[in-house]
Amino acid sequence: METLAFQGVVGLSMAMYLWLISAGLTIIFGVLGVINFAHGSLFMLGAYLAFTFYGLLGWNFWLAIILSLAGTAVVGWVMERFFLRYLYGVDEAYQLLLTFGFILILDDAVKMIWGGVFRIPDIPAFLEGHWSVFGRPFPVYNAFIIAAGIVVGIVLWLGFERTWWGRTVRATASDREMANAIGVNVPRVFSGVFMLGAMLAALGGALGTPVRVVSPGLGAAMIIQAFVITVIGGLGNLKGAFVGSLIVGVLSAYGTLLFPVFELALIYLIMAVVLLVRPQGLFAR
């Protein structure tokens, strides 16, 4: 029982990393109409950067996170501004091929710069320890992750629904030409959205550094799970991404416990069932 409850907590925090990466994936797809196959690699890049600043250089935890977001955003900007932008007019297969090429580049670049696997740095002091919830220990860091995921969700929702910027982005998403006609700088919106998506992924990676090992295979593992989430929740919709993340995160946590050999098989099984029963995803319009 203890273990089951603890595993639920682990699953929820896993769900939050997944939520951050799939939110980025979803927002980029919603506005640009492109699925960034290299999004897992941006997650990994965020993790490596945060690890470098916080774990290796011993800088302030918050500063490390901010720097990692900034660094990943710059990489995202380069990807969009100098490459993807020239492919909006051609068959979307080439956009996919381009981002697929970026996975190869980023994954190997990470290996070149950082080498193999590292030790995990300590959890920052103020997030260490356990709370007691119903008489059971509840790690503060996990609570922090869960809170961070929820806060990001709320900020995104408010940002898209309540701000001028959000309206501009939504207008661009629903009709590029019209947005352009009413004076929206569409290329700038595209760059901005891609950077936002990249930062969300990086945030997921950065938040995980004190509790998870970063390794060069992280990017591929994350993008696969993000895809599974997207298939379950429905492409291009944030609510689906959130619920899908919860399902995949919690189930794979229990999967690890119950069927250690085929932990991943469980989520593939769910994906297959969704594909057969509701191919457009649970939350598609």
Added chain:
Amino acid sequence: MGEGPVASPGRRRIVTPGRSAIGGLVLALLLLPLVGGQYAQYVAIQVLILSLFALGFNILFGYTGLLSFGQAGFYAVGAYGCAKLLLLTPSLLFGVVGGTLLAGAAALVLGVLCIRHTRIYFSMLTLAFGMMIFSMALKWRDFTGGDDGLVGIPRAPLEIPGLVSVSMASMGRYYYFVLAVSLVAIAIAYRLVHSPLGLTFQGIRDSEGRMAFTGVSVRTYRLIAFVIAGLYAGLAGALLPALENTVTPPVAHWTTSADPVLATLLGGIQAFAGPIVGAFLYFMIKDVIVRFTEYWLIWLGIIVVVLVMGFRGGVVSLATARWRVHRPGREGA
């Protein structure tokens, strides 16, 4: 663009420079063991294997319009399947045919799920299911040997019970076996893409809606293309165990799925021969790069990006574009 798979079905046989070039190439391949040593034969086998792998990928991508990032899954099913069979009974033909069919069966099962979607979704699904096979190769230790893979796979003799049994112990023999299998498989693929089925695939690539309104169940044909690509990937994979004597999980990894993608992009998706030419170029480039650095994938990625940004037609289309200039009026046979 687009002239490649689009052969004009005119009655007149056009004798193209292609025919003599192909003849010369086959002759050169036949003579290779006389000139080149073990290593040359080994690399040539690798090129042939990748050619088949990429050819199948391009039937799916270039001809049917479905971009799969998970072909390594079926390649691995072919490789592991063949390896298991070879460990069971030392018969090369049994292993290769068995591995290929297993991969086809896997493509049929996963294909039913993947072809429910097209375009972006399809690509995502293939990558995900490909990685599912990778994690199986890694974690189903009892069957796959986990990290260590399957070892000690014999290069079994080519045996047709009661008829012949040819030893495959020397690299040269195995090279001729792979060459023969490849030529047959390439000829079949050529015939296929120039058949009604091939035209149907191209129709689906160009317009699914219009294709459905010629009375064709688009989904069924997408599945057929997927299974064909799976069979080719499986055949390519099944030729591997007897060459390497071992099969390890990286054959199933998504980076292996990048191989046929790159070979096809290099050679050109618009031409039948594109993936084959691309497979050759791929090994030439790789051979040069690995001399300088162990980080081969970053270069692979850079080449993909450069090709996508600037040379979407690949090498073969550059060559044929040239050739067309000298031969005006060929269209409309």
Added chain:
Amino acid sequence: MTEYLLETKGLRKTFGRLAAVAGVSLGLTEGTLAAVIGPNGAGKTTLINLLTGLLTPDTGTVRFKGEDITRVPSHGRVRRGLSRSFQIMNIFPNLTVRQNLLLPALSRRGRNLHAVARLEDETGANAEAEELLREIGLWDHRGARAGALSHGDQRLLELGIAVGTRPKLCFLDEPCAGMNPIERQTVLGLMRKLSGQRRTTFVIVEHDMDVVFSLAERIVVMNHGEVLADGTPAEIRENRVVRETYLGAEV
């Protein structure tokens, strides 16, 4: 009761809160060239999409030659003798013009699965495609890439593909849109010829009232997803409701 070629009962399709087709019951008679007209957003194209299987209705049935085909997918309807063209042009742009017309001919013969036959050995299908090439006046362009044709020629080609399946009933969504007078004559001539020779029944959706009134033997007027009026051109011309709500001062 008359035996209709195609008959719908209470056909309804809503998108969100909008009823694009709001309960249409209609019978189409074999051999009668009908036209569906109505203002933009009247539900004409949605209706055609429901009849050809591109959309499934929320309620209601579609019967073709007496058989309930409400749940039959598009390709199944084509095999039963129902065909169409699209409002937004839909051809195979990277194939040659000849290959475009070869596809329906192969499909009609059930040859799509043949993986070892050479295309040039498909004599029946080739002959049929060539005949069609001449009929739509694209013989000289047979080797060209379809996507490289002029707009009017592409529309003609699409018409060729639609009738290439030899349908009993063929829906044409704005077949003459963006065509010059000569191309228009080719289209009208082909329709007349096929309805005579092969007894193909055509149903057109058209905005050009000259085309409609010169060609159609029956006119169905739609508005707000409903059939406003249904009758001969003369009857429609006289219909007060139609004149008020749709034709206005035009007639």
